[in-house]
Amino acid sequence: MNKKINKIKKLWKRQKKYYNEPKTRYDKNIAGFKRVVDYTERYKNNNIDSTVILIESMGGKNISLSIYNILSKIIDESLNYSIYLSLNNKKLQKILPKKILEKITIIYRNSTEYLDILTTATILFTDGEFPSFYIRKDNQKLINTLEYFSGYNGEKELLGIEKQISRTLLHTTHILLNENYEENILKHHHLNGVKSFYIINDFDYYFDCYDYYYFNYSDYYFDYFNFDDCFNESYINNSLCIVNLKLDSNFSSKEKIQELYYKLLSKEDIDTVIFLVHISKYKKYSELKDIGSHVQEDNFQKVELIKKAKIFISDDDILLKKTPNMKEMKKFILTDDMELFSFDEQKTMVNTVNYSVHEIIENQSIWVKNKVNKKNILFYCGGFFSNGITSSLINLSNNIDYEKYNVILIDRYSHDKEKQLNIDKLNPKINLLYRVGQKNVTISECRIFNFVTERRGMRGWLKLFDVFNLFKREYRRVFGDLPVDMAVDFSGYVPFWTALFAFSDAKKKVVYQHNDLHKETMKKVNGKYPHKENLPRVFSLYKYYDNILSVGKETMEVNISNLSKWTPRSKYIYLPNSINPDIILEKANSEESLIKLDNKYKFLIKELIGYHNNYYLAQTVPIPNKENFNFLNIGRLSPEKGQIKLIKAFYNLKLKTNKPVKLFILGEGALKEKLEKLIKKLSLETDVFLLGQIDNPYLYMKNSDLYISSSNHEGQPIVLLEVLTIGLPILATNIPGNLSVLKESESTIVENTQNSLTEAMLEFVEQPEKLISPNFDYINYNKRAMAGFYELLS
Numbered sequence: 001m002n003k004k005i006n007k008i009k010k011l012w013k014r015q016k017k018y019y020n021e022p023k024t025r026y027d028k029n030i031a032g033f034k035r036v037v038d039y040t041e042r043y044k045n046n047n048i049d050s051t052v053i054l055i056e057s058m059g060g061k062n063i064s065l066s067i068y069n070i071l072s073k074i075i076d077e078s079l080n081y082s083i084y085l086s087l088n089n090k091k092l093q094k095i096l097p098k099k100i101l102e103k104i105t106i107i108y109r110n111s112t113e114y115l116d117i118l119t120t121a122t123i124l125f126t127d128g129e130f131p132s133f134y135i136r137k138d139n140q141k142l143i144n145t146l147e148y149f150s151g152y153n154g155e156k157e158l159l160g161i162e163k164q165i166s167r168t169l170l171h172t173t174h175i176l177l178n179e180n181y182e183e184n185i186l187k188h189h190h191l192n193g194v195k196s197f198y199i200i201n202d203f204d205y206y207f208d209c210y211d212y213y214y215f216n217y218s219d220y221y222f223d224y225f226n227f228d229d230c231f232n233e234s235y236i237n238n239s240l241c242i243v244n245l246k247l248d249s250n251f252s253s254k255e256k257i258q259e260l261y262y263k264l265l266s267k268e269d270i271d272t273v274i275f276l277v278h279i280s281k282y283k284k285y286s287e288l289k290d291i292g293s294h295v296q297e298d299n300f301q302k303v304e305l306i307k308k309a310k311i312f313i314s315d316d317d318i319l320l321k322k323t324p325n326m327k328e329m330k331k332f333i334l335t336d337d338m339e340l341f342s343f344d345e346q347k348t349m350v351n352t353v354n355y356s357v358h359e360i361i362e363n364q365s366i367w368v369k370n371k372v373n374k375k376n377i378l379f380y381c382g383g384f385f386s387n388g389i390t391s392s393l394i395n396l397s398n399n400i401d402y403e404k405y406n407v408i409l410i411d412r413y414s415h416d417k418e419k420q421l422n423i424d425k426l427n428p429k430i431n432l433l434y435r436v437g438q439k440n441v442t443i444s445e446c447r448i449f450n451f452v453t454e455r456r457g458m459r460g461w462l463k464l465f466d467v468f469n470l471f472k473r474e475y476r477r478v479f480g481d482l483p484v485d486m487a488v489d490f491s492g493y494v495p496f497w498t499a500l501f502a503f504s505d506a507k508k509k510v511v512y513q514h515n516d517l518h519k520e521t522m523k524k525v526n527g528k529y530p531h532k533e534n535l536p537r538v539f540s541l542y543k544y545y546d547n548i549l550s551v552g553k554e555t556m557e558v559n560i561s562n563l564s565k566w567t568p569r570s571k572y573i574y575l576p577n578s579i580n581p582d583i584i585l586e587k588a589n590s591e592e593s594l595i596k597l598d599n600k601y602k603f604l605i606k607e608l609i610g611y612h613n614n615y616y617l618a619q620t621v622p623i624p625n626k627e628n629f630n631f632l633n634i635g636r637l638s639p640e641k642g643q644i645k646l647i648k649a650f651y652n653l654k655l656k657t658n659k660p661v662k663l664f665i666l667g668e669g670a671l672k673e674k675l676e677k678l679i680k681k682l683s684l685e686t687d688v689f690l691l692g693q694i695d696n697p698y699l700y701m702k703n704s705d706l707y708i709s710s711s712n713h714e715g716q717p718i719v720l721l722e723v724l725t726i727g728l729p730i731l732a733t734n735i736p737g738n739l740s741v742l743k744e745s746e747s748t749i750v751e752n753t754q755n756s757l758t759e760a761m762l763e764f765v766e767q768p769e770k771l772i773s774p775n776f777d778y779i780n781y782n783k784r785a786m787a788g789f790y791e792l793l794s
Contacts, residue, residue, distance in 0.1 A: 018455065022446035031438065039115045039133045040440045046119040048139050053081045054121035056130065058148055058299070059161075060088035060109035062279055063096075064127040066145035066178070066203075068300035073357045075103045084117045095301070123361055129161065129168040132437025135477045136171035143360065144172040145203075146185055147322075149247075149278075158189070159247065161280060163413065163434040165189065170433075170480025174367060176360065177201045178322055178352055182370075190431035194376055194406045195482050198367035200360070204352035240309045241270045243334075244298065244323070246316040247278055250336045254288060261291045263338055270311060276302055313340065375485040375793060376406045378506065382491030383412060384419035386668060386693050387636050389514050391718045392551070392577045393490055397427040399578045399786050405793075408433060410478065410497075418693070439474050449474075453495040457540030458502075471503035479504075486510060486793055489545075492517075495537035502544035510792060511542065513550040514715040515640075516736065518562035523639055525670045542567035547792070550574045551716035552740030575792070576740075578785040579721045581778045588698035588726050621691045624703040628660040629765050632704035632728070634697050634719045635711070637669030637690075642710035642733065642752075644671070644678060649710075649757035651682045656758070657765050663688045664704065666697050701726045706764055706771065709738055710757060716740050724776035731760050745774040 025033040053074070057067035074083055087093070088109040093101065107113045110131070118124075118134060123141050128148025136142050146169075149162060158166065166189040175182055175197045182199055186192040241264055251257050257275070264273045275295045277285050285295045296305065306312070307326060314320045315334040320343050323331070331343040359366055377400075381393040400407055408431045415423065423432065441449050448465050452458050458467075478500070487506035489498050492513055501509055521535045542548055542563075548571050550556035556574040624630035631650065635641040643665060650663045665675075665688070672690065679688045694700065697719075701707065707723045707730045714737025721741060723730055730747035732738040733756075742749065750756040764771055 018450065019447060022441075022443045022450075025446075026443055033438070035110055035115070036133045036438060036440060037442055037446075038112070039119070039131075040442050040445070042115050042119040043135060043137075043440070044442075046116065048122050048137060049082075049120045050122045051081055052084065052117060052121040053079075053123045053125070054084050054086060054117050055104075055125045056086040056109070057127050058279055059129055060086050062089065062297055062299045063092060064145070064147040064298075065300045065303065066147040066176070067125060067127050069204075070125055070145075070357055070360075071100060071104070075100055077356055077358055079358060079361075081123070084121070086114055086117075126168065129165045130171070132164060132167065133440055133477070134168070134171065135440065135473065136173070136480065141174060141361070142168075142172045143174040143176055144169065145176045146182075149185075158434070159280070160413075162189065164436050166191065166433060167436045167478070167480070170195065170478075170482055172197060173481075174198045174360075175200070176203050178203050184318065190408075190433060192431075193370075193374065194372060194408060194431055195480075196370055196372055198364070198369050200355065200367055202352050203360075204354050239269050239271045239311070240305070241273045241311040241313065242276050242302075242305060242309045243273060244276045244312070244314040244316075244319045246314070246319065247281065249315050251315070251334075252281075257285070258288065258291060260334075260338060261294075264313075274305060276305070317343070372406075372483060374404055374406045376408060376483055377793070378408045378410065378479075378482070378484045378487045378501075379490045380410050380488075380494070380497040380501065382493060384415060384422040386418060386422060388715070388718050389491060389512075390422050392514070394422065394425045395578050395580050395718065396789070397430050398580050398583070399782065400427070401790075402427075402429045406431060408482070408484075410435060421695075433479075435478055437477075440477050441470070441474075445470050452499050452541075453537065455537075457495065457537035458499070458544075459540070468503050471499055472505070475500050475504045488512070492538060493531065493534065495534055495541070498538045498541045502541045508547075508793070509545045510547045510549050511538075511545045513548060513555065513559050516555060516558050516562075516713040516715070518559070519640070519713040525639055526674070539563055539566040542571070545571065548572050549792075551577050552737060554736035554740045555715045558736050575788045576781075576785045577716050577718055577721065578782055578789070579718070579725060579778060581725050581782065584698050584722050584725045587696045588702040590696065590699065621694075622664070622689055624662065624664060624700065624705075626703075628662045629768070630704040630706075631661065631663045631761065632666070632700055632707050633663070633710060634666040634700075634707075635717075636667050637665075637671040637675060639671065640712050640714070641667075641669075642712050643675055645712075645754050646708060646710035646757065647675065647678055647682070647684070647688055649754045649761065650688060651684060652754070652758040653761045653765070654684075654687065656762050659765050661687065661761075661765055664691060664700060665689065666691050666694050666700060668693050698722065698726060701728050704728060705768070706731055706761070708757070708761070709733060711735060711738065712752060714738060721778075721781075724774050725778045727773040727776070729764075729771040729773060731757070731764070733757070742774075745776060746772045747774055 026037055029035070055067060055071055057063045071085065074081070083104040084107050085104050086107055086109050093106060107117060118130070119137070121140065123143065124130070125143050125145075127145045149165060169186075169189055169191055177200065182201060183192055243260070243264070245251055251260050261273055264270050273294060275285055275291065276298050277295055279297050279299070282295065282297045286292045296302065303324070306324060306329070309326065309329050311330055311332065312320070312323055313332045313334050317333065320331050320333065332340040333343045334340060355366065379393065382389050384390050397407060407429070409426070410433050413434050413436055426432070439449060448462060448467055449470060452462065452467065484504065484506040486508040487501040487504050487510070489501050489511040491497065492511050498511060501511070517535055520531045521529070523529065523531060543566065548567060550559055550572065551574065553574045556572055560569055560572050624632075633643065633646055635643075637643060647663070650661070653661060675690060679685060679690070701723055707728050709717060709720060709730065709732035711717070711733060713735055717737055720730065720732070720738065724741070724745060730742060730745070732742055732747060732749055733752040734749050735752060738749070748760055750760045
């Protein structure tokens with residue numbers, strides 16, 4: 001009786017904790033949750049006011065020239081709107097001309113008034129981003145000049161703020177540019193051709209804006225921009241050189257920028273050098289010795305400097321093109337080796353037009369709409385961990401026909417080194433987006449949301465709480481107006497994304513099953529059940545998908561048998577994974593990762609790091625030697641892969657043969673420490689090698705004698721398809737996942753026991769002539785796999 005009472009008390013305590021948690025987060029404003037809730041309440045309840053315009057620049061931290069020009073035009077045109085300017089820097093008010101300040105209302109970013117205006121304004125202007133909780137309402141027009149980062153972005157991975165700009169672009173309806181470089185910007189933000197925008201690319205940022213510069217170089221101005229005392233107007237009127245560098249500039253380091261500074265000062269026609277820098281780099285550059293006082297943020301104030309400059313230099317042509325031409329100013333492009341070449345912009349210049357803001361707002365005919373000419377496929381793939389799901393997606397990304405399809409991947413905001421290496425293997429035509437910020441919910445909605453994604457999954461009674469619209473709103477926050485033809489939960493393990501896609505507006509919804517998922521729920525790793533709770537939440541959402549897709553027929557039948565209560569059998573289909581034969585064979589024959597040490601070849605996993613006492617210093621791991629019989633196993637170090645069973649079987653083999661045998665295991669995982677202890681306990685340190693994650697496993701496949709799949713359950717093992725492509729003989733346990741790949745090959749299938757593996761291994765060691773290279777038509781296999789995938793979209 002006491003046990004039952006204690007169990008009820010424990011359950012009640014847990015329920016109370018779940019119920020109170022959102023209110024606690026709100027009261028303590030944990031991670032800005034209060035602001036998100038306050039915005040969401042207003043988003044749901046406030047109506048659009050057709051007389052309100054909200055203007056925001058650089059996240060409220062400063063004002064760009066394009067936004068300043070729009071602001072000044074609105075004042076000149078005396079438009080019948082209430083104008084609100086969002087700032088989070090009070091100093092900016094002291095610099096703005098009185099003529100503007102008299103006609104607008106300043107509100108501070110993230111204030112209560114700001115949240116009200118953000119949810120009621122009919123027109124919103126920005127040069128980059130709005131907060132991560134912002135969701136554009138259907139009757140709001142969001143006009144984006146993109147000046148915040150245009151010309152600054154390079155080829156490198158998106159910066160944090162750029163990921164937020166990408167999210168804002170998904171909500172943007174109109175793009176207002178002064179040059180025809182929207183393709184450059186949209187491509188950088190992974191949005192080129194995937195979403196429609198209304199675009200003007202000949203808007204004059206600079207026309208007539210000089211009339212609004214009523215200030216001179218006052219003490220406040222110099223104090224605000226950190227200029228030193230000797231820097232005055234008379235000094236500026238000498239030979240002033242302005243340097244405007246892109247964000248991923250080769251001159252970003254302290255040493256390089258100082259070298260550039262002194263080299264420019266050494267020129268006869270330059271007396272003063274000012275670095276005009278992006279707001280995100282201002283602090284870094286302003287703290288540099290000697291040049292720190294000659295650094296200014298790139299904002300609307302730059303016109304005063306540009307009017308007086310004799311030379312303007314940049315390492316990016318867009319930054320040069322978007323800078324207004326002055327009578328005596330010369331422009332130069334800066335090369336990586338600090339050479340200067342005259343910039344001829346006449347070939348690329350667009351004749352800009354002085355559009356009025358009234359035209360921009362009211363005259364739809366001046367806008368040109370770009371079109372989405374391909375089908376959009378949206379994927380969530382599980383976080384880019386080094387596993388079979390990620391390998392499968394990488395293969396698929398390199399097989400899709402990008403002439404017909406746009407592929408969009410959504411993932412977390414940031415990645416560690418391991419995950420970034422996997423991302424780098426994706427086809428470069430992939431559009432990678434990031435989930436920025438937290439979910440938009442009220443306190444009561446947070447409880448419902450968490451119930452679905454973190455507790456019991458989807459239940460019928462939740463429909464009473466408008467659960468569908470709750471998830472649709474979060475989907476819209478993340479993806480804005482992105483049109484999606486097919487949403488694919490390629491992971492099938494994460495309830496949040498399964499729910500988000502399930503309730504999305506995608507024309508078709510597919511969730512993958514990469515394994516025997518009933519066995520996955522029962523899998524125990526280091527005393528814990530990692531999927532026992534999250535997978536049933538995923539299963540509860542199956543009914544909202546068009547198809548439940550297994551990666552093999554046998555795996556599908558197992559999942560139907562075990563999971564039939566969650567959704568009708570008719571929704572289950574199967575489709576084999578695709579592979580990349582060309583890459584597999586190329587890497588298998590590559591010797592660039594081999595290094596010869598002590599007359600033996602080893603596999604180089606890190607670049608050479610030096611030369612000492614006649615020896616190269618490098619990090620290497622062993623590679624199969626032809627003097628031995630070499631077994632190979634590749635996979636996550638996890639219970640379902642059966643590596644404990646394999647190592648014990650190998651130990652028994654060693655007791656039965658005198659021939660030299662080695663076992664190479666490639667992969668990382670939760671069982672690594674346990675496997676290392678087992679290897680040590682069995683005194684196999686010189687015979688069994690745990691090599692971790694290897695970038696080129698195909699070299700091991702080529703140089704091994706027999707591949708062993710010791711798995712207890714699988715979906716459709718990608719590694720077996722790769723081994724078949726190379727032609728390495730295979731020994732595998734008799735489980736549905738292995739059979740789905742090997743049933744028509746010449747591979748050896750044995751019972752899933754330790755003894756069966758030992759006996760089969762012994763037979764091949766003693767009689768290697770029995771090894772048969774499998775005959776696998778990988779070209780036709782891949783054609784069939786991709787034809788099946790395209791059929792999903794038809």
